[in-house]
Amino acid sequence: MKRREFLKTGAIAIVGTAVATSGIIEASAAEEAAAQFSTLQPHEAQTLLQVARQIFPHRKLGDAPYWRVVSQLDGAAQSDPSVAKLLSDGVAQLDSSQGSKFIDLGNKHKVEALKSIETTPFFQKVRGVELQTLYSDPEVFKALKYQGASYAIGGYLRHGFNDIDWLPDPPESASPKLA
Amino acid sequence: MAKHELSDDSVIVVIGSGAGGGTLSNELCQKGFKVVLLEAGQRQSSATFHNDEWYAFNQLAWLDKRTTSGSWRVAKDFPNLPAWICKTVGGTTTHWAGASLRLQEHEFKARTYYSGIDGANLQDWPLTLAELEPYYAKAETKMGVTRTNDIPGLPGNNNFKVMYNGATKVGYKTVHTGRMAINSQPRDGRSGCWQLGFCFQGCKSGAKWSTLYTEIPKAEATGKLDLRPESMVMQIQHGANGKATGVLYADKDGHHQLQKARVVCVAGNSIETPRLLLNSSSSIFPNGLANSSGQVGKNYMRHTTGSVFGVFKKPVHFYRGTVMAGIIQDEAILDTKRGFTGGFELETISLGLPFTAAFVSPGAWGADYTDVLEQYPNMAAMWIVGEDMPQEKNAVTLHPTEKDKLGLPIPNVNYDDHANDLAMRTYAFKKGAAIYQAVGATQTIEVPPYPSTHNLGTCRQSENPGDGVCNKWGQTHDLKNLFVSDGSQFTTSAAENPTLTIVTLAIRQADYISDQCGKQNI
Numbered sequence: 001m002k003r004r005e006f007l008k009t010g011a012i013a014i015v016g017t018a019v020a021t022s023g024i025i026e027a028s029a030a031e032e033a034a035a036q037f038s039t040l041q042p043h044e045a046q047t048l049l050q051v052a053r054q055i056f057p058h059r060k061l062g063d064a065p066y067w068r069v070v071s072q073l074d075g076a077a078q079s080d081p082s083v084a085k086l087l088s089d090g091v092a093q094l095d096s097s098q099g100s101k102f103i104d105l106g107n108k109h110k111v112e113a114l115k116s117i118e119t120t121p122f123f124q125k126v127r128g129v130e131l132q133t134l135y136s137d138p139e140v141f142k143a144l145k146y147q148g149a150s151y152a153i154g155g156y157l158r159h160g161f162n163d164i165d166w167l168p169d170p171p172e173s174a175s176p177k178l179a
Numbered sequence: 180m181a182k183h184e185l186s187d188d189s190v191i192v193v194i195g196s197g198a199g200g201g202t203l204s205n206e207l208c209q210k211g212f213k214v215v216l217l218e219a220g221q222r223q224s225s226a227t228f229h230n231d232e233w234y235a236f237n238q239l240a241w242l243d244k245r246t247t248s249g250s251w252r253v254a255k256d257f258p259n260l261p262a263w264i265c266k267t268v269g270g271t272t273t274h275w276a277g278a279s280l281r282l283q284e285h286e287f288k289a290r291t292y293y294s295g296i297d298g299a300n301l302q303d304w305p306l307t308l309a310e311l312e313p314y315y316a317k318a319e320t321k322m323g324v325t326r327t328n329d330i331p332g333l334p335g336n337n338n339f340k341v342m343y344n345g346a347t348k349v350g351y352k353t354v355h356t357g358r359m360a361i362n363s364q365p366r367d368g369r370s371g372c373w374q375l376g377f378c379f380q381g382c383k384s385g386a387k388w389s390t391l392y393t394e395i396p397k398a399e400a401t402g403k404l405d406l407r408p409e410s411m412v413m414q415i416q417h418g419a420n421g422k423a424t425g426v427l428y429a430d431k432d433g434h435h436q437l438q439k440a441r442v443v444c445v446a447g448n449s450i451e452t453p454r455l456l457l458n459s460s461s462s463i464f465p466n467g468l469a470n471s472s473g474q475v476g477k478n479y480m481r482h483t484t485g486s487v488f489g490v491f492k493k494p495v496h497f498y499r500g501t502v503m504a505g506i507i508q509d510e511a512i513l514d515t516k517r518g519f520t521g522g523f524e525l526e527t528i529s530l531g532l533p534f535t536a537a538f539v540s541p542g543a544w545g546a547d548y549t550d551v552l553e554q555y556p557n558m559a560a561m562w563i564v565g566e567d568m569p570q571e572k573n574a575v576t577l578h579p580t581e582k583d584k585l586g587l588p589i590p591n592v593n594y595d596d597h598a599n600d601l602a603m604r605t606y607a608f609k610k611g612a613a614i615y616q617a618v619g620a621t622q623t624i625e626v627p628p629y630p631s632t633h634n635l636g637t638c639r640q641s642e643n644p645g646d647g648v649c650n651k652w653g654q655t656h657d658l659k660n661l662f663v664s665d666g667s668q669f670t671t672s673a674a675e676n677p678t679l680t681i682v683t684l685a686i687r688q689a690d691y692i693s694d695q696c697g698k699q700n701i
Contacts, residue, residue, distance in 0.1 A: 055544045147498070174343055
């Protein structure tokens, strides 16, 4: 399947696949991704991607999981016009606050711009959605070495629940052997 | 399952199906009473639980809007979520971590032992440890508590290994994998613990005791229990003689139903229980039901809590295995020389990545925070559980203007940390950090309290009817066939996780209700 075909299935699928195969998303792909949203305009989506990258910056992550955050925001905007307005107005405010568009600012100025609006409903909305989306993302689990759900493997009982070897084992009176 | 008539005024109505209400319902059914158990939430099962923190939170937590006020940090971090408790069959026993500790003798006599603390509205409990001991033993047997009844302790996980080594290095002596209502071996038709690591999300192995799959099915098997999920009680009604006569509730379709009752037992947790009593005011009880003392909703306690996270050079993977995998009990003592009164337990805690990001520093963002989160696999953590002081101004009240979808005023939870609470937390944070530093922590993090899971005291037991809402049986001072059956009864919070004591009081209350019904006193 070509990337063009992925695009039609929505931003979540396309960015996930792009990263899985190449490790980083190409700039052109990012533009294409930004064009795929239902409610957010391409510039708004690009800006929100950069906002998301500044709120929870992980250098080891490519853009893909952050695009999935933007996709969640787009979904929220689609189902609630007041969220669409909040995001649209928030991007406009960010673009007007520093003399140039937010996406053109250096990292330091991006942080300053966000700091100045961190108590606003716009910032809180983006942060809140990002918190729940980014840190529930399987790719982020992997990058931060969180194994997550264990029911399917029968729990961690046989999968390392007590495996660290850099400290001595407590005595059995404190920590009985497996019954 | 039984189906009792709405007009049947011989039934006992229990409101809430958690540790208190679920246990009480089963105990009463086993004695042959007809019980209608009204639960606001839906019924889940181990099969429908998910190893996913946000999914489970949305599935199980009580998310109806509440407001907060006061100086506690929860009001800033989680203004509409004062408590992390559950709205589901089984209540917060689906979410609890399983720690099952008896209260200590001196903790039943807080006024006697902790006298002279400014602003603390202390009372002694109207009962003693000796009176409760036989019932504690029954509760431990029922729940299969490890390290009782010859049930072995659970094996410790990595998080406990770090706690144990650090704690013993700084000189603590009573450090072990706890007394847990989690099967260390198969028991009572339930499996041993799989070390899933999702105790808070509903136990998918069923190893952790919950009324959802122990008390409630056992009660159903008697043919006496009529469990009605998605039934939100709006009002407790009473007659001119000052006795409760029934309850008005909204069923799952939103239709109002009136269930008649011989006895009404309220176990809605320490926020909903006083809210319901306050929302049941009448011309005879203008300040709310059972509130002649004015103490309904007052003296709200939530334990002095906080967490210490330690970051290490090597991996810990603290999310693997039981959440409360071990305990340090040396600080849960009567010793006022530490600069505060009351004691605290230190218990391991773990959070998955989603909730670590949400709770380690609520509201934080930016590179400083993500630098911390990138240490996730190398974290260990412990939770402080300490006795907090009852204060009259710490209260659940009815919101003056905001109403829920049924038109009832929503609850506001006001809480100011007492100076004693603050001194304890500061001390405990230092001790926790020292424990982790003793085994090489490169960083320790003081994590502020989560929304409250231990909600206590808002309908407290008292010897004198002027000092509290109910007597030592949980029977309200004002209406003799109205009982409080949850943690609201607690006169003081003590240092221990409250579930075992809630279950113990429920077993004892069932005996009392049976006795009083037999004597035709109620």
